[in-house]
Amino acid sequence: MNITGGGRTGHDFTGDGVDDVAGVNADGLLRIYRNNAGSLSGDDVGPGWTAMDKVAAGDFTGDGKADIVAANNTTGDLNLYTSNGSGISSTTKIGSNWGGITKLTLSDIDIDIDNDGKDDVVAINGSTGDLLQYTSTGTSLKSGVEIGHGWSTMQHLI
Numbered sequence: 001m002n003i004t005g006g007g008r009t010g011h012d013f014t015g016d017g018v019d020d021v022a023g024v025n026a027d028g029l030l031r032i033y034r035n036n037a038g039s040l041s042g043d044d045v046g047p048g049w050t051a052m053d054k055v056a057a058g059d060f061t062g063d064g065k066a067d068i069v070a071a072n073n074t075t076g077d078l079n080l081y082t083s084n085g086s087g088i089s090s091t092t093k094i095g096s097n098w099g100g101i102t103k104l105t106l107s108d109i110d111i112d113i114d115n116d117g118k119d120d121v122v123a124i125n126g127s128t129g130d131l132l133q134y135t136s137t138g139t140s141l142k143s144g145v146e147i148g149h150g151w152s153t154m155q156h157l158i
Helices: none
Strands: 021-024 030-036 039-046 052-058 067-072 078-083 088-095 101-107 120-125 131-134 145-148
Touching (some): 067 101
Antiparallel strands (some): 021 030, 030 039, 052 067, 067 078, 120 131, 131 145
16 A cells, blocks of 8 residues: 655645655554654554555645545545644544445645645546545645546556
8 A cells, every 4th residue: 555645745744844744554454654854763653454445645634744635445434644744643534435446645736725734635536437536624634626537548647
């Protein structure tokens, strides 16, 4: 599983201005590796991540720390995992029926020109190939807006 990100904070889970790294091991344990002057120290966030098949990192809440959005391949739910600077502080369901989404990322492309400092979810609808933007409110998603066609052949969405 890859955790990818975009936006103003990249992968800065701690809010210290330096990008960190997150990953899921074979047992489904999410770990955040803090970047300390070029060396990494890992902290366990939690188990159960083998059920997540679409994962992205970015500043969904607009607080300067990277958050994680993940789609559960069993339930189809999209969940927001917010960072408090030392780990993941809360989990909130922000969407349902994400089973038809083939790829997603967090991006600050601001197609809707809201320029609100929050990364939005950008996703590909697997059945239509349409590229959709779901604007972040900081705690939930607004309805998806189609921003492109013909994206079904993309291998990755970054």
